[in-house]
Amino acid sequence: MEPIVEVHNLHKQYKKRKTNEFTQAVSDVSFAVYPGEILGLLGPNGAGKTTTIKMICGLLRQDEGTITIKGIDNKKKRLKALRHISAVLEGNRNLYWRLTVRENLEYFAGNRGKSKREVREKIERFLRDFHLKEKEHELVNRLSRGMQQKLAIAVAMLADTEVILLDEPTLGIDIETSYEVREILKQIVKDAKKTIIISSHDMDVIQDICERTVIINQGQIVIDEKIDNLLKLFAVRNYKLTLGAPLTTEQQRLLREKFPAYQYEETDHLQAVIEVDLAGNEEFYDLFDLLKLAKTPVESIDREMVNFEQIFMKIVKGEGGNGLAQPS
Incomplete structure (x- = not known):
């Protein structure tokens, strides 16, 4: 099976403030994501995970290496490649807080070139499936964090891209809503056959819904393995x-x-x-x-x-890699 997202030999460095020195954020990172897969992209703070996410989304340009989305280079043909991916970034930055739930869905669908008429039926289904119907005329800034997260995922789903990238989708929400979000994500993959890349510090989420994990530490991949194999x-x-x-x-x-x-x-x-x-x-x-x-x-x-979570900590500390196939 051909990968739908392929990251190859990524490098990215930043210039330190008020100096001529550079910090290497990402160094020779390579991995692939396959259609219909839920991949966990993990790493401690400062490991290079967020930089990698931003490069996949087209928010940052890599210094070296390539990222292809459905075979399209996202550096050479950025807009064409990004038509196949949508993202939910930490802090719900892909929502307008002074618009209602329904207005957000209609607005972002319009940004993707879809008319209200075209998406009316889908919006009704998402409002029902994401349990947002009772809040459809509520301003986003009045919603709970959990409701905002569900709306952000619904907005990404409405774009109807093959790949959805989720950055900390359960951060700051209660346990009940976290379980609800997990079930929604599983159903998305099952019914809509989407590919999901999820970054999270909530290891229960990763263990529950992901099939495979890529762990980045100090700018490099240290593990690329199925979660069942790690356990x-x-x-x-x-x-x-x-x-x-x-x-x-x-x-x-x-x-x-x-x-x-x-x-x-x-x-x-x-x-x-x-x-x-x-x-x-x-x-x-x-x-x-x-x-x-x-x-x-x-x-x-x-x-x-x-x-x-224990496995993740052992790997990050360099205690757990023996016996696993290391990324090439």
Whole structure:
């Protein structure tokens, strides 16, 4: 299958204020997004994620590299490429706050060259599906944050582009509305066969609705992998061992040496707990050899359940990439 969005060798740097120095925001970023996919684009603050999003949307021009949307270079043929993508940016910047809900839908449809008559039926459906019908004549600046987010997504949907880019679509909204937005996004992909790129700090959202994630850190991609694969990998690696006695000084030294990312706590003089990631059978045997040195009793072994937020933090800290296919 041909990608609908392809990002290839992107570079972007900014000049620092009042100096001649430059900061490299994005360095050699490449990934592809396929039709009908929901892709999570993630990264800590300052990682280069927002810069990448703005380049895909055409709000920034890359220094080097290419972005194609449905095979069209968005630098050489910007307007033609952007006809195939719509965006919901953080802070609802794609809404007019002094227009009503219905007026926003009509206005932005008009911006895309569509008449009121042409979109009347779609607007009615979106008002119903997004639970905005009762608020259709309300000014946007009087709506709750959740209502504004739903309207922003409806505006993007009304553009009828193949690709929708969502920047923090659940930021600042309550849990109930967050679940509602998630279900709306799943339904969009299922019914309208849209492709969605979603950037969010809400890891529950990413885990719930995305199939694959691209994680950017320090301007480079560190992971491009299916979320199910990440969850499976980390689920079998993270163990918690409750010991019937504390480790000796020599055992603790070996533990630090063999498993740098371990956690060790003595709960009292009769018991201790080790939390450790084990990459495979070899490391499992190494750990038990270490315990055998002082015949340390093992009272229980639990495989820790990890969520996607924990995985994200491990990857960003450089603790979790072994065993995964790294981006080329």
